[in-house]
Amino acid sequence: MFSNMIIGRYMPGDSWIHRLDARTKLVLSTAFIFVVFFANNVIGYALAGAFTLLAITMTGLGVGVFLRGLRPLVLLMFITTLLQLFFVQTGDVLVHWAFIKITTDGVINSVIVFVRFMLIIMFSTILTLTTQPLAVADGMESLLKPFKKFGLPVSELALMLSIALRFVPTLMDEAQSIMNAQRARGVRFNEGSLMARIKSFVPLLIPLFVNAIKRAIELGDAMEARGYRGGDQRTKYRVLTWHTRDTIAIIAFVIFTVALIATRWMM
C-alpha cells in the first residue's frame, strides 16, 4: 500500500538541477508560488509553463514522472476547478439550467486556476524529486538561522527533522511487516464498512506506536552514549556550499520574473 507514493520521493540523479544547492531550490520554489500570480494572460501562462517545462527537462527524470506525481492530487484539482466554474457568475452566460449557471468568466477563471495549480505543483515537485530530504532539512536550517536570535531552537529542530527523515523508511518497513503479520491473523484491511476499516487499523497502529517509542528510547540511549547533549557547542559536519550554478539559477529566475511581469502589458 505504501509502494504507490511517488510524490515527494527523492529520485537520485546527477543533473544540473540535482546539483543545485538545496537553499536555492527551496527559495526558488517558494518564490515561484508568488511569482506565478503575475501572469494574467495567455502569454504570461505560456511563459511560466515554458519555464517550468525547461526546469523539468533539465532534471533528466522525464515529464512522465512529474505527471504521475500529479495523480494523487487530481481530485483536489478537479474540485477547485469546479468551484471556480460554479461560483464565478460574471460575464456572458453560457449555460443556464435550473440553479446551475456557467459564465464565460467562470470558464476562464477555472482554466486559470487549474493551470496555476498544476504549475505550482510541478515546480515544487522539482524540489522534492531532485533534493535529498536531508539536504532539504539542512537548507531549511540554514535559511532559518536568523531566527535563532529570537530563541527558536533551529539546530535542535533541524536534527529532529533529519532523524525523523532517517526513520521514515525504517517505520514504513515496520508498518508493512506488522500489517502482514495481522493479515496473516485474519485482519482485513481496506475491506467492509468505514467503521470496519477504521477498526482494522487498531492492530496496526498500536504495535507501530509501541515499537516507535521503544526505538526512540534506544535511540536516545545511543545518542547520549555518543555524547549528545544539545546546545551550541556542537560543530557541523555537513555544510552547504554555494556554487556559480546557484547564482546562475537565481539570475535566470529573476529574468523570468521580470519577463513575466512584462507580459502583463502584452495583451
Add this chain to the structure above:
Amino acid sequence: MVMAINFDQVGFTYQPNTPFATPGLHDVSFEIPEGKFTAVIGHTGSGKSTMVQHLDGLVLPTTGKVTMGDQVVTAETKLKELNEMRAHIGLVFQFPEAQLFEQTVLKDVMFGPKNFGASEEDAQAAAEAALKKVAISPDLYERSPFELSGGQMRRVAIAGVIAMEPDLLILDEPTAGLDPQGQRELMTLFTDLQKERHITVVLITHQMEYVAQYADHVVVFEHGTVVKSGSPTTIFADEEWLHEKQLDVPAAKQFADALAEKGIQLHNVLDIDQLADQLAARLNGEVDHV
C-alpha cells in the same frame, strides 16, 4: 485439509510499473511435501522472505502460480479466496512480538481464531491450549502483553498463531535474538507440534544445526530463485557448492570433515548423535581403519 504446496514458475516484482520496480523472485519452481518439516535456507536477500509471503497470499505472484492443496493462487486470485486460505495457515514472522496489541495476553491470542470466525468460547479454549503449549502460566493471561519479558512476549505471539490451529505453519527465523535456552525451547515446541498434529512446517533459518536436526526436506534460495532442493544429506553433501553460496555446514559435518583431513573417514554425518556413534565405534575398535 491437504496442504501440499507447489510453486510453478513463480515470478514476483516489487512495485511493478514504477521507476522503483525491483525483481523479487524469478522462475521459482519447487515443492513443499505435505506433513513434513521443510527448511528454507539462503543468504539474506535471496528471496526467502518474499517466497514466504506468497505462502500466505500476502502478495500475489506477478507471473506463474502457487498451488496449495486445492487452492491455486495466481496474479488474478480474489481477496475472498485468500482470506479463506489464510484460516488454515499460521505465519510466525521474525520478531513476532511486534504484532501484539490487545489489552490482555489472552485476548491477543484469541484475536486470530476470532477473526477467522471462531466463537468466543472456542477462541478462548484454543487460546488457553496454545498458551499452555508455549508454557505461559495462567496468572499471566489477564496481564498486558507489554508488561512481559522479551522471551515471554515472543511466546505469546507464537501462541497467537498456534491458536489458529493451522495445517501449515510457516516460521521465519522464529528464534532470532533469543538466548540459547529460549532457542532450544522454541525448536522443541515446533517439532512436537509437527509430530502431534502432522502439520506441514516450513522453517526459514540461517542455523544449519536446525536444518540437520529437524528438516526432512531442504530448499536453497539464491538471487531470487531456487537453486537446489532435496534431503539434508543431499544438500550438505557438496561442501564446495555450499561455500560458493556462502552457506554454512552443520557443526557435526564440519567436525567430520576436519577428521577426514586427518584421514579418518566417517559416513553421512549430519548431527552430533551420528558423529558420536561412529566415533565411539572407532574408538572401541569395532571398525577397521580405512
Add this chain to the structure above:
Amino acid sequence: MTPIISLSHVTYAYPNSDAPALRDLSLTINKGEWVAIIGHNGSGKSTFAKLLNYLLAPDEGEITVNDVIATEENMWTIRDMVGMVFQNPDNQFVGATVADDVAFGMENRGVPRDEMISRVDAALEEVQMMPFADREPARLSGGQKQRVAIASVLALQPKILILDEATAMLDPTGRREMIALVHELKARMGNDLTVISITHDIDEAASADRVMVINDGELVETGLPAEIFANADQLRRFGLAVPFAEQLKEQLRLRGIDVPNEYLTTEGLVTWLWQSISTK
C-alpha cells in the same frame, strides 16, 4: 596489569521493579583486556553495560573508569572514554547517511570540521565501509550498519569498546565478519583498546581473554574461556550454549569413551581423536 574498570559492590534496580537487576557486583577489568560477559536474556548483562558509561547510575557501590569515578559531574568524561555498540542496528543510527552518522559523536564534542572529515574517513576505512560513505542506512545490511556503529565509536578514539549484544541480530556471515573486525582492531591497537563484549554467542566469547558469567543479577563465574567452557552442566544451568567440542565429549562419554577432562577446542579434540584412533 593496570585496571581500567572496577566495580565495587554495585547494585542497581530499575524503577518500579521488585528485584534488583544487578546485585552486589564487584569486578575488575584490566587495560587492553578483551572480556566477554555472558548470561541468559534478562540476567542483567545489558544493565551492566549501561552502568559503565553512566546511562544508568548505580543505586549502591562505586564504578571507576580509568581512575574517574562514575558520577553525574563526570559522566561526559566517562562517555568520552567508553564507546558503545548496541544490539539493534536500526535504533542507533542517528545520521541520515553513513558519513553523517560517524560524524555525529564528533559534532557533539565540537570537533572542528576539517579534523572531522579526516577522522570520518579514517574510521570508515578501518571498518571497510568507505565505499558506502554517502549511503542511507535503509540501504545497508544489518552487518554493515553495525560496522558503521563501530566506526562511529572509533572516530571518538575511546579507550573502551563495549559491544552490547551487537551481533545478536545479525546473520551468521554478519556475525563472523564483526568478530573478525574486532580481532583486527584489537591486534592493531593492542593495549590501547579494551573490549567488553556482552553476548551469548559462543564463538564471540571464545575470542575473549576472559569470560565472566552473570546469572540473575550476580557475577557467578570468572575465568579463562577454557575454564568456563569445560563445565557443560554449569553452562546449561545458566541457560547458555555449550561449545560443540564439549557437547561431543559429553556424547562420547555417554557411549563409554574415556575422554580428557580438560577443555578442548575443536582442533584439540580432532587431534586427540586422531591420535586415539590411529593407535588402536
